[in-house]
Amino acid sequence: MKRNILITGGAGFIGSHVVRLFVNKYPDYHIVNLDKLTYAGNLANLKDIEDRTNYSFVKADIADLDEMRRIITENHIDGIIHLAAESHVDRSIKDPFTFARTNVMGTLSLLQAAKEYWESLPEKYEGKLFYHISTDEVYGALELTDPQGIESPFTTTASSTEHHHAYGREFFLETTKYNPHSPYSASKASSDHFVRAYHDTYGMPTLVTNCSNNYGPYQFPEKLIPLFINNIRHRKPLPVYGKGENVRDWLFVEDHARAIDLIFHKGKIADTYNIGGFNEWKNIDLIKVIIRTVDRLLGNPEGHSDSLITYVTDRLGHDMRYAIDSRKLQRELGWEPSLQFEEGIEKTVRWYLDNQAWMDHITSGDYQRYYEDMYSNR
Numbered sequence: 001m002k003r004n005i006l007i008t009g010g011a012g013f014i015g016s017h018v019v020r021l022f023v024n025k026y027p028d029y030h031i032v033n034l035d036k037l038t039y040a041g042n043l044a045n046l047k048d049i050e051d052r053t054n055y056s057f058v059k060a061d062i063a064d065l066d067e068m069r070r071i072i073t074e075n076h077i078d079g080i081i082h083l084a085a086e087s088h089v090d091r092s093i094k095d096p097f098t099f100a101r102t103n104v105m106g107t108l109s110l111l112q113a114a115k116e117y118w119e120s121l122p123e124k125y126e127g128k129l130f131y132h133i134s135t136d137e138v139y140g141a142l143e144l145t146d147p148q149g150i151e152s153p154f155t156t157t158a159s160s161t162e163h164h165h166a167y168g169r170e171f172f173l174e175t176t177k178y179n180p181h182s183p184y185s186a187s188k189a190s191s192d193h194f195v196r197a198y199h200d201t202y203g204m205p206t207l208v209t210n211c212s213n214n215y216g217p218y219q220f221p222e223k224l225i226p227l228f229i230n231n232i233r234h235r236k237p238l239p240v241y242g243k244g245e246n247v248r249d250w251l252f253v254e255d256h257a258r259a260i261d262l263i264f265h266k267g268k269i270a271d272t273y274n275i276g277g278f279n280e281w282k283n284i285d286l287i288k289v290i291i292r293t294v295d296r297l298l299g300n301p302e303g304h305s306d307s308l309i310t311y312v313t314d315r316l317g318h319d320m321r322y323a324i325d326s327r328k329l330q331r332e333l334g335w336e337p338s339l340q341f342e343e344g345i346e347k348t349v350r351w352y353l354d355n356q357a358w359m360d361h362i363t364s365g366d367y368q369r370y371y372e373d374m375y376s377n378r
Contacts (some may be wrong), residue, residue, distance in 0.1 A: 244284030
């Protein structure tokens with residue numbers, strides 16, 4: 001079936017994996033990649049598919065309502081997968097206004113432009129979908145009630161054979177009440193509410209998913225895993241917030257892209273799905289796995305980079321534990337992660353070490369200034 005799909009944020013980390021999957025898997029779809037190409041957007045992420053006949057790129061700002069109207073109308077868009085967002089908590093603490101503009105007003109502009117175009121068609125909303133990708137951070141934070149770890153109630157093919165712990169007995173469900181703490185999560189919560197409001201008020205077919213922390217190739221190195229891989233390579237300090245005891249669930253980005261594909265095609269309209277890796281890790285334990293893996297692949301002796309660990313002042317309002325329950329998606333649509341965490345980390349580290357030119361290119365210039373601003377004097 002011929003379709004015209006708009007993927008926003010398609011030059012970013014998660015977005016580039018979704019664009020690649022859709023371009024390769026659906027040759028009858030025209031995939032329009034819309035990205036503003038800010039610091040984390042990089043068209044080099046998509047060099048392997050940029051010449052495909054079913055792919056096109058448009059540089060634009062989602063907060064520009066008139067431009068969204070033009071792009072959606074001229075490309076006859078019938079499906080939107082919305083990933084474009086400002087997404088780093090530390091940046092949101094320093095500049096909450098940019099997050100409100102992009103994440104809230106940008107989402108609202110897309111919704112309004114899609115509404116106007118789809119309502120102008122004879123078939124109206126039939127066959128249309130606005131799919132909004134969000135974060136588990138909108139749910140707030142869970143308590144670290146079991147700091148030593150208990151056996152996780154979830155078991156999938158991705159469950160670690162050596163590390164299969166939960167650090168509490170509560171988990172984020174699709175029905176968990178929103179309780180965002182950071183400017184970033186507050187902006188995403190607001191955008192989620194707008195998406196649902198456009199369904200409830202206007203009848204627009206919408207979907208929302210909330211995902212846990214992603215990792216894998218092409219991630220901008222302000223996030224923990226690529227930042228630490230790069231710092232180990234250059235023998236730079238590894239900045240650990242607080243005591244390193246904060247817990248996150250980790251999801252391999254290619255598994256996330258598979259879930260987005262499945263939900264876009266088979267998800268229930270107006271529903272919400274959590275997408276997680278069934279993988280809780282304390283930051284310090286995760287960091288030790290990264291160090292061990294990078295050192296081994298670089299030919300360093302075990303423990304060679306342990307001394308790079310540098311504890312820094314914790315960030316403001318640092319949530320203690322995120323743990324997402326994805327059993328609804330597993331039960332209703334048959335999705336689960338494909339890689340054990342140790343396999344995913346091995347694959348991720350190898351990619352960054354094999355693509356050092358990519359890393360060196362994006363960590364020059366503005367990134368150096370950002371890094372110094374973020375981690376100096378802590």
